[in-house]
Amino acid sequence: MSGRAASILASRRDELNARFARKGRAIDPSAMQRYLARTAIPIVDAWTTNGADALLVALFDLGLLGLPSGLVGATEPTPFEAALVRGAPTLGAHLDDLPARTLRVLGNGFAKLARELGEAAALRWLDGIVAIAPGCDGHEALLEVGIVGAWQAGLAEARDVALDHLAKLAPATRRQLFAEGEPSREPARRFCRPGALAPSLGPLHVVAALGGFVGFGGPFTAPPRARAVGDRLFATDGVATVELHADVHGARWTPAAWAHADAHAMGDDASITTSSDGRVAVGPLELVDETLRGANGAAAAAGMVAVTLVDSHKVFVLGRTEAP
């Protein structure tokens, strides 16, 4: 072994060995060696600034913590590692300034999104953040880009926070994130494409089906009912209560035990009419959809309408996109 990484490894040998002895008891030493050889060393060897030393230590720690969790592969490189090797040069200044912290946020963010949205979405998120990183002025901006990127990747519950962070970013960075134009904060336009110019909205339609039976990974043991508490939308079966999040980037539910008492105690929203033939009327808007056959109640909040069916554990989310 030769090159920059080799000399750093040699000079810090005792320290790194002690680190491995302390934190790497559960790790197969050969797995660690393979990780260093295929991921850490190529990145450091290609590093041209003075930060290579700290970067190697940070990558070493990434191996120690990433191997047990599967973020780093024991035999083969994981998609995260591959993306990291690919993107390290672009991350340049961030890895130079705060190598450990930058690797931690990227790794944790990737792990979180892979768990919540799947590996492909996590990979898109990581590639996106790496592409925008050179334009981010400092670590905080990188974190903000990560939040917005997570929302774009489908983490629908991040919408409000992401919009807040988006507003703090430099105009050029915002343009990189939303090339077609910025998303609207207006709840009613939450299902519109960012930058959509048409001022009017199209008809109501089913945009997502959320929830599901507990045996199939959903939260409900019985068909739920939709409820609006404040400006937020929930579904409850009397045992579990979840919050519904949906917009143009995705739809998800999250546990919302804090709203259980209110949601459970509420009745149906009298301003929305549903009928068993799949008809839903919200004020002047009406939708008839075969999917909604058996509709027994609905609630509306923040530009979303949630409809439940008498014999389904799913909740159907209705919304309006921009007019064609």
Next chain:
Amino acid sequence: MKQRRAQISQAPTNPRAAAAPSRFDVADLYRGPLGDDAPAPDALPLDEKLRQAYFWIVNHAIISPFYDLEYVDAPPTTFSLGAQKTRLTLPTAQSYSSYVLLPLLNLAVRRRCLLIGGPGRGKTVIATLLGLLAGYSPKEMKQGIQHGQPQMTIADLLGNPLPSTLVSAKSMEEIQIAWRRWLGMRVKIIDEYNRIPTRTQSALLTVMADDYAELYDQVFECPPAAWFLTANDDAGGGTYQVIEALRDRIDVVVNALHFNTRFLGELLDRVESGRKPEDDVPPEIVFTQAELDRMEREIRAVAFPDALLERLGFFAASFEYLEQAARTLEYQTKDTVKVAAVPFESLGVRGAAEDLGAQTFNGLSVRALTTCLVFAKALAWFRGNREVAFEDLRQILPFVLHDKLVQQKDAAFFDVAENAPFRSDLVGWIRVLFDLACKEFDRLGRGASDPVRDALDVLAQGLEGVDRASVDERLAWLDGQIREIERGGKLYGYLFDDVLALKYMHQRYSNYRAWLEGGVTSA
């Protein structure tokens, strides 16, 4: 264990908080297998910084793989284990180890925490770590710890007069005192306080209770401080009996739990690395003095909902009332018996199994209730909330009331086989007491309807402009309420407080009516 993380959430049994939780916590995205990350320390909210400190301690400093402060945000999985069918709950939301969290909250609210446990359980280590988190160096902490021992004198504890001034002084004012440095510290640690002789304990009491020390008429004003005391013996025994006033000043009691041998490997790591947790406190989680002050202010600003206060009041009312104590209603309290030095046992009060009041020798003092409020706020704040939730109060009470509610072990409640272990499990017992009180509170519908509370609220609006007819109407209503309680027969703790409140209102209205009629009595 090191990577165990969960979301902060509210329990399903919480009454609805006014402020709903944020839709999305930014920190969640960047928490994961690689450890926590956060923006620059100076940008961190203090509650986040304290949470980081907590996780650093449990992950790297104190091996405490216990989650006895349980929060759930979804129906949890439960198990019944062992011959006693002990209930094990797997918390679904971020839960905490009391052994680490309570001392940390004590640092934040600057109260007095007693750590109890056998030798070698890390009591002094955690207290020292909290001193380091408050910005002291390891050397300062070593110098600052007061080690209780049977020969400890007041001078050992507080300081000595300078010999030169002692000789030359013509009056007491001229004597200069070399005060011990620990008196000026913001974190005060008294190790094995139950080994301190009684006379020195009295000097300690003055410092603890009143924040000053006195020697030769000279006074040293101590800054507000978080106190950590350690003891090996729960009964407060040790070499010397701890004086009651000193015990009473302790706000929160934390038990050091046993060492789980499944974590022996981590212990081996420590041995092999040759480093102590005190050597590795990250600077990011060290609080400045200004931050400690701000933290305490932020905690005091946390809202305590009226509905929860009512519930706490109902619970607290269960313990003071004792019908056998006197013939005058106002004196029918356990305090009357205690002050008169009548053995409680001689009254033969064992109560029914479901009787909460019969399970204690005392009621709750104002100090105890104040501590409940402060620590419930601290726990809510630590969890990122700005309003105390039901579960915050439920979780904190056992640790605050641990030394405050003196258990009557002969009460009929403990004769029930499943309740017998509560004679030694004070934390579990107090939690059950609170649960039972809440059950009764709900059964009586006190949360939905509380006429006495409503009447107090009406009175609080003032009497100005209230005419004679309205006063008569209100007095008649008060009579009717007391009559209704009379008809109910047995008087319970909460009714005792209700009757006294009704009597108070009756007096206020009577005086006001007399004034309206031209009398001289003030309303």
